[in-house]
């Protein structure tokens with residue numbers, strides 16, 4: 001019996017490990033390295049209504065134990081993703097979580113409606129960290145009412161469950177989580193990147209052409225763990241955790257914080273085989289900690305002993 | 314095919330000030346086809362520095378299963394790389410990208426190879442391949458200063474070699490473009506790798522010629538998945554069409570992408 005299979009809204013996962021959106025493209029490059037069917041799921045690159053080129057380069061900068069990126073949501077657009085990328089991915093026995101982005105509510109709705117009908121798309125991940133052009137560029141994910149309204153509208157048109165990806169660039173993450181839960185979200189994914197900047201001391205200018213970029217990698221893991229710990233105690237919907245995951249131990253830490261599955265982003269760049277490696281290491285680690293199944297780990301950091309299905313370790 | 318392998322360090326030598334020649338052994342050498350491809354190196358275990366470093370393949374020895382890189386120890390990652398010693402293991406991902414098309418130059422034709430600074434290394438493998446095909450090669454290599462010059466003798470053995478230093482401390486004073494003009498160098502195909510301003514100048518000057526340029530860009534994954542390293546295509550310079558330096562390049566035909 002597998003110790004790793006997980007059931008979440010819309011998702012029957014062989015294991016709870018999946019590459020994070022934007023860190024795996026549409027899977028083509030990594031498919032040359034290993035069989036993508038090993039993965040629990042794949043979160044594909046953000047898809048917008050129209051194709052986008054994204055930001056000027058440099059788009060990335062290294063930081064201590066992390067990196068900044070300002071790719072600018074480059075993607076081939078809805079039609080190409082639905083007609084080319086998703087059919088190509090259907091050769092693998094792996095559910096796809098489609099990351100949906102936009103700059104207006106209407107864009108999100110259009111993309112969500114169409115992409116959710118693709119047979120291998122089992123869930124949507126709503127990327128609400130994008131600037132909303134109608135409110136002068138304030139990100140959807142920083143105003144609870146706006147995030148809730150967007151969630152509601154996307155839920156109305158989506159053929160599959162909707163996970164909302166929370167931005168950590170907010171004062172009150174629990175308030176955001178509750179707002180989107182009330183908007184009908186089936187689950188949460190968290191966290192997206194933290195806004196940051198690096199300045200080149202030779203030129204005196206920001207390293208990234210866009211000036212600011214999103215911080216990811218091991219540096220942000222404690223922030224993600226804290227936020228999942230807070231949010232998971234306040235909402236009833238499951239959480240897919242992410243932020244600097246680099247080992248099977250990190251996966252357990254995320255579960256203990258309150259996650260039910262985990263995505264790996266930046267570390268795919270450092271070790272392209274990181275996902276299958278973690279999947280291979282998890283069963284032994286789980287057993288050595290005294291569990292029969294990984295689901296027993298969820299929320300262990302805050303659940304009272306009585307509530308835990310398992311007593312040990 | 315791209316492979317990840319722990320390669321064994323055979324030799325590491327400082328061949329000019331802060332310039333290191335690093336030779337490693339591994340099976341992935343068999344995958345190295347085109348000169349101008351690169352590898353992505355994890356310079357140490359752990360997360361500091363986090364990202365891999367892209368370094369060109371400068372010389373391939375299939376018989377001994379080794380390849381050589383030449384790099385400048387400058388920042389955090391390359392300075393750590395310089396501490397590796399014989400017998401140490403190095404995490405290599407590669408070979409990556411598409412290199413210089415050797416077949417674009419016919420036997421007896423002349424190829425001009427122009428390199429600037431740390432753009433010089435991939436030209437060494439290229440020059441060996443071209444000369445093996447009976448192509449006449451001429452090298453024009455630019456460096457900052459006298460003690461940054463490397464591989465002058467190695468290149469000379471393959472064909473006429475002109476060196477320029479930006480500060481005039483050795484050989485020609487000035488830019489590689491000055492040498493090409495002043496020496497009246499003529500050629501059929503131009504291959505070049507180096508700083509972007511140099512590539513731009515060459516592309517501009519030799520529009521009517523067959524020119525291949527190797528570009529440099531900040532990278533995340535190095536394999537085409539993260540969209541860190543894209544550039545616009547020349548036919549759609551402000552639109553959505555793009556090329557990735559890591560997987561479509563790093564070598565492009567002049568006029569193919571916006572540099």
Ligand SMILES: Cc1cc2nc3c(=O)[nH]c(=O)nc-3n(C[C@H](O)[C@H](O)[C@H](O)COP(=O)(O)OP(=O)(O)OC[C@H]3O[C@@H](n4cnc5c(N)ncnc54)[C@H](O)[C@@H]3O)c2cc1C
Nearest residue numbers: 366367368369383384385387388389390391431529530531
């Ligand atoms: C295809 C390709 C081939 C290259 N081949 C060579 C070579 O053969 N020899 C050589 O000396 N150098 C080469 N470079 C440049 C080399 O990658 C950088 O000098 C190196 O990454 C700098 O790392 P660092 O640790 O010294 O600097 P840091 O300042 O610590 O680097 C910080 C980050 O910026 C990136 N970075 C910094 N400078 C560059 C640059 N010029 N190009 C791309 N990324 C950069 C690093 O990879 C790292 O992610 C090549 C670059 C590319 C893209």
Ligand SMILES: Cc1cc2nc3c(=O)[nH]c(=O)nc-3n(C[C@H](O)[C@H](O)[C@H](O)COP(=O)(O)O)c2cc1C
Nearest residue numbers: 020021022046069127191192216217243244265266
């Ligand atoms: C290069 C890069 C591109 C990303 N693109 C997206 C994206 O398109 N949509 C999205 O929701 N998140 C995107 N992210 C955020 C990641 O999915 C993830 O939430 C974040 O990087 C934290 O995980 P990590 O530390 O494991 O990378 C991107 C991250 C990186 C590093």
Ligand code: FES
Nearest residue numbers: 533534535540559
């Ligand atoms: S470095 Fe990731 S796409 Fe080129």
